[in-house]
Amino acid sequence: MDLRVFTEPQQGATYETLLRVAKAAEDLDYGAFFRSDHYLHMGSTDGLPGPTDAWITLAGLARETRRIRLGTLMTAGTFRLPGVLAIQVAQVDQMSGGRVELGLGSGWYGAEHEAYGIPFPKEKFGRLEEQLAIVTGLWSTPVGERFDFNGTYYQLKDSPALPKPAQNKVPVLIGGHGAKRTPALAAQYADEFNIPFASL
Incomplete structure (x- = not known):
């Protein structure tokens, strides 16, 4: 059994608190620290x-821990552009020596978007689908080759598809309550499907 620690720092935690929790989890031989x-x-x-x-x-924790895996449950698809997210996660994976896992969901908490001036699109699922295709596509495209996504309506022209993560494949976790489209995305892209607070 792989026991992992999950934190919700938006409820009130400093970086120093998160560092203490991550180091304690590592010292106690937990498998991962997620936030x-x-x-x-x-x-x-x-x-x-x-x-x-x-x-x-997670970038800070990557440099201050040695073994424990690090990840998000879930990165909000509304917060970051896919190319930027691919660079961020790949860089943190390099900083950690290949210990990162990317949890990605569509984003749902409208109040935080309003509070920080972040656009909150009505159609979030299409954005999540696009992000998964672009992020995983950029990581898996050989350097120097052109990466195309969905040919007719979106194309990354002459993308260097860099940087690459340290791992050959960053584990991807998809979260959400969708009954059809979300499980289909998980089947296509995910190593793990996360459904919180749901009955069988």
Whole structure:
């Protein structure tokens, strides 16, 4: 059994707190340290001292831990452009020596988008589908070869498809409650399908 630690720092945690938790989890031989990707607290807590960014936090932890795997549950597809996300995750994977896992969902918490001036599109699923294709496509395309996504309506022309992650394949986790489209995306792209707070 692989036991992993999951944190929700938007509820109120500093980087130093997250570092202590990640190091303790590593010392206690847990398999991984995951964190949420939210910028606004939920419920009755005040969320102080304020949010931390998931991928900046994981970059720091990548340099300050040795063995434990690091990832997100889930990176919000609404927060980052796919090319930028591919670069961020690949770089953190390099910084960690190949210990990163990418959890990616469509994004759902409208209030945090409004609070930080982040656009909250009505059609999020198509964006998630596009992100998965582009991020995994950029990582798997050999250097120097042209990467095309869905030919007619989106094309990355002459992309260098760099940087590459340290791992041959970064594990991808897809999360969501969709009954048909989300499981189909998970079957196509994911190593793991995460469905929180759901009955059988």
